Amino acid sequence: MSTKVLVRSLALFVSLVLLGIVFKATSLGTFFTEQWIDDVVRGHGIEGDLIFLAVGALLTAIGLPRQLVAFLGGYGFGFVYGTALATAAAAIGCVIAFFYARLLGRDLVQHRFPDRIKHVDDFLHDNPFTMTLLIRFLPLGSNFLTNLAAGVSSVHATPFIAGSTVGYLPQMVVFALVGSGITLEPAFRISVSVVLFIVSGALGIHLYRKYRHGKSLDDAVDRELAAGTDDRGDPGRR
Numbered sequence: 001m002s003t004k005v006l007v008r009s010l011a012l013f014v015s016l017v018l019l020g021i022v023f024k025a026t027s028l029g030t031f032f033t034e035q036w037i038d039d040v041v042r043g044h045g046i047e048g049d050l051i052f053l054a055v056g057a058l059l060t061a062i063g064l065p066r067q068l069v070a071f072l073g074g075y076g077f078g079f080v081y082g083t084a085l086a087t088a089a090a091a092i093g094c095v096i097a098f099f100y101a102r103l104l105g106r107d108l109v110q111h112r113f114p115d116r117i118k119h120v121d122d123f124l125h126d127n128p129f130t131m132t133l134l135i136r137f138l139p140l141g142s143n144f145l146t147n148l149a150a151g152v153s154s155v156h157a158t159p160f161i162a163g164s165t166v167g168y169l170p171q172m173v174v175f176a177l178v179g180s181g182i183t184l185e186p187a188f189r190i191s192v193s194v195v196l197f198i199v200s201g202a203l204g205i206h207l208y209r210k211y212r213h214g215k216s217l218d219d220a221v222d223r224e225l226a227a228g229t230d231d232r233g234d235p236g237r238r
Contacts (some may be wrong), residue, residue, distance in 0.1 A: 037076040049085060051114040052076065056089030063094035063144040070172040074179025082174040083169075090172065094147050098161065101151025108150045116145055121153035129159035137204030138168020170200035 041048040056069040066086070073086030101109045110117060124131045135146060151162050174196045 029130050034072075037072055041076050049077075053089050054123070056086060057092035057096060060093030060143070061100070061147075066090040066093070066143060066168060067171055067175040070175035070186070071179040073172075074176030076179075079180040080174055083172050084181060086167065086170050086176055087172045090143075091161065092170050094143075094164045095157075095161055097144065097147035097159060098151040100159070101148040104155075105148070107150045109152045113145060113149055116149045117152055120149040121155065124150065124153065124155040124160065128155045129163040132163025133159050133167045136164055137170065137200065152161060164170065170204075174200065198211055 023071070041052045041196070044051070052073070056073070060066045060069055066089075069089050070083065070086040073082035076082060077085055110164070117182075130151075136143075147164075
């Protein structure tokens with residue numbers, strides 16, 4: 001992984017962790033905070049689980065970073081169950097955004113993001129499940145815009161949503177681990193999370209470079225990834 005991409009990825013990680021801690025420690029917003037988790041979700045059985053799932057799905061569908069949902073999932077439900085619920089919420093949010101774009105928002109999305117749609121359509125067309133995994137493993141790019149662009153592209157829903165769900169897991173695991181460790185061995189858990197984030201990001205970049213077969217998801221992302229290999233004289237654009 002190039003130094004530039006590593007620094008940018010770590011900056012994303014740190015900013016999301018800090019934002020998650022702020023959400024936990026303050027009363028920002030009227031819901032989806034620590035207090036809301038304690039009052040409405042935790043200890044309320046299946047009803048609390050379903051409320052968290054529904055709210056997390058709706059918020060990720062409209063652009064809330066899925067990492068924050070994982071953070072609060074870890075805080076509210078512990079590492080394993082929190083990861084599962086947060087990943088399910090992100091997957092449902094992906095479905096909502098995808099079908100909103102496909103069924104209702106096609107004209108708006110095509111007008112606002114024509115270049116993004118073309119890139120996503122070309123990138124996913126031949127092998128949508130595998131190529132979606134590559135997108136989701138990357139520590140760069142916008143989950144929200146990718147969902148919308150895929151919705152108005154020619155890609156089939158099932159492989160895109162399945163690939164997204166599996167591809168979400170590495171970062172959901174990382175941030176649920178952070179959330180579950182805020183009050184229990186925080187230094188150790190956050191340190192482990194940083195290592196896991198770097199490893200998953202490096203793996204995503206490696207797979208993207210190796211298996212994209214000359215296709216481009218986003219010109220800006222390609223420039224970021226190519227910069228480090230060009231500096232070393234390594235032809236990373238193959």
